[in-house]
Amino acid sequence: MDPEASSGPAQAGFRDEVNVIVAEPAWRRLVPHAESVATRAARAAGASGTVVLAADRTVRRLNARHRHRNQPTNVLTYTQPAPEMLLALGVIRREAAAARRRPAHHLAHLVVHGALHLAGHDHHHPGDARRMELAEARILHRLRVPNPWKRA
Numbered sequence: 001m002d003p004e005a006s007s008g009p010a011q012a013g014f015r016d017e018v019n020v021i022v023a024e025p026a027w028r029r030l031v032p033h034a035e036s037v038a039t040r041a042a043r044a045a046g047a048s049g050t051v052v053l054a055a056d057r058t059v060r061r062l063n064a065r066h067r068h069r070n071q072p073t074n075v076l077t078y079t080q081p082a083p084e085m086l087l088a089l090g091v092i093r094r095e096a097a098a099a100r101r102r103p104a105h106h107l108a109h110l111v112v113h114g115a116l117h118l119a120g121h122d123h124h125h126p127g128d129a130r131r132m133e134l135a136e137a138r139i140l141h142r143l144r145v146p147n148p149w150k151r152a
Contacts, residue, residue, distance in 0.1 A: 059073060108145045
């Protein structure tokens with residue numbers, strides 16, 4: 001598998017469905033109905049493929065292997081061999097707490113973020129980052145999730 005960071009825009013051939021795998025059971029304690037939150041967010045962003053709700057250790061291992069960063073990150077995306085994103089439970093829990101956001105809202109945001117990466121969006125340059133933030137905010141608004149980029 002190639003990580004989002006090095007694979008470029010998503011390839012044609014998305015599946016017509018979203019498949020959510022809860023690889024780390026603690027996700028269900030953090031976000032009741034985590035599968036439906038992830039599915040709704042992915043579909044709202046126009047994505048399909050697999051969403052894996054994983055443990056930090058899994059995401060850290062893949063991040064080290066594919067991006068040479070030996071730490072977990074909130075979301076990793078892969079376009080090959082099929083669209084897939086992995087989300088790290090502990091990272092998302094800590095980020096949600098630090099931002100005083102509901103874990104379900106933060107999960108929805110990061111699924112949308114990952115879906116946009118799979119569609120070829122990136123945020124390495126300020127203009128690209130702003131466009132991606134605006135797209136995320138529009139999609140999250142449709143899901144009735146507060147804008148994570150709005151300053152209080």
